[in-house]
Amino acid sequence: MSVDQADLPAAASAKRRRSPGKTGSYRKKWADFAWGAALPVAVLLVWQWLGDRELISPLLFPTPRVIAESFVWLWNSGVLFENLGVSLYRTFAGFGLGAGLGLLLGLFVGLSRSVERLLDSTVQMVRMIPHISVTFLFVLWFGIGDTSKVLLIAKGCFFPLYIYTFLGIRNTDNKLFEVARVLGYSRFKQIVRLVLPATVPGIILGIRLSLAIAWVSLVVAEMMGASSGLGFLMMDARAMSDTPTVFVGIALFTLFGKITDSVVLFAERRLLAWREVHDG
Template sequence: MSNADHTATFPLPAVARPVAKTAAAPAAAPRRAGLGPRQLLLLSWAAPVLLVVVWEVLAQVGYVAPHVLPAPSKVVRTAYKLATSGTLLADLGTSLVRAAVGFVVGGSIAFALGILVGFSRLAEALVDRSVQMVRAIPFLALLPLVIVWFGVGEGQKIFLVALGVAFPIYINTTLGIRQVDPKLIELGRVQGLSTRQMISRIILPGALPSILTGVRYSLATAWLALVVAETIGAQAGIGFLAMDAREFLRTDVVVLTIVIYALIGVVADSLARLLERRLLAWHPNFGGAAR
């Protein structure tokens, strides 16, 4: 037997064993230096906090006139007075109810139409052109006609919110269904999945990232539509509070309403992100990255 054959018959020498231990080393290696989730969250608030501090300083030294832009401390005192009197909470609750009802109505209709158009070319031919034409019309152009239809009551406001919410959800639902990987659909057919199983296990989960993106956009659009709706004939709501303050040159109240809209937008977007992480826990770019 040759030396090469003789060597091949023996097990691996002990020298080779540390190689396996080295391969497993990255699992025990110290975590890579970087900012954690809490540090990143604090960093994301650094710019807004700095802006408020600069704003307060400029207002206190008189560089910014109080009737043009009141100091943040003045806005906080105004918020406290309105909250303790019950006015602010009542108007905020009214706006939240309008936004929620409009979101549910518009989102449900848009989701149903998006699924229908996403699965059927015939439905696309019948529905999509009309939807895109209505989407191109600005809110302010529709407002006179909506007032004729619904008056200046709650129906007008909910209709405008539902209309604004519908388009992002409709477009992203349709797009998400159309962009599902054909290889996954082919794999489902090979596995013998029924049409219902194909939709529930492959198509809708594959379209979910796009659908949730539409939800995030629609949350912002809901408040934009509500601001427009509450400027006409409203007797309560954050928009009404802003319009009423404008009549009396209460810039502190106007700024307060703007801040409330901004905070509501941040909270709504955070809830949408949380929903993404929960529903897309299987997705490496959403749930996987959050673990």
């Protein structure tokens, strides 16, 4: 028997040993998902049980079955698809604008003391303005079209990215900058090779907070003045005492908020796979 042939059983055995590890990883993910879904599913089951026995008001708390039927009707009629598309456009346009500007300004302010002295105090003052108070001004200035909605969402998304980018740069070990200078890195090279990798954890946290604020801002903007979107659909349903439709809107906001947050978490695990962190 040749050496290669002798190694075949060992290789096959090693492959079999690796396979359970991958299977175990999938099982762990499904177990985590099951544990996370246990409480919401239990709440829905209890809610349905209470509704079937008329222990709660069907007007104030329609059962999950009724809400699901309302969702199907709205989807089949095309009303939900049309308004959902408008809301998604406003959310991601506002998030892209606000988060992008927050990231850029956070980099400039974090890298320069003179820029910090010039801009940071003004930015912090604007951050203290209550979000709900500028809604009326934006509607007054820009009308009830998409512009006011996008700008309001952008305002909310700007500050988390700005703050966490700024803090990520300032918390970077100064010795790394000294090494970069010794190696003759240009300013651009320092940003690409040192600053951005060092600030990735803070940037990702800022993105998660900005996305959460984007969905909240969308609800506020569309409820204060709009002629389309999920918030408008919910306000119109409230005026007609159509509570199931209101719950459909709430469920969709919750679902899309969770999806976007999960996407960012997935990206974080990929980008920061090298980190060793405590997993409980």
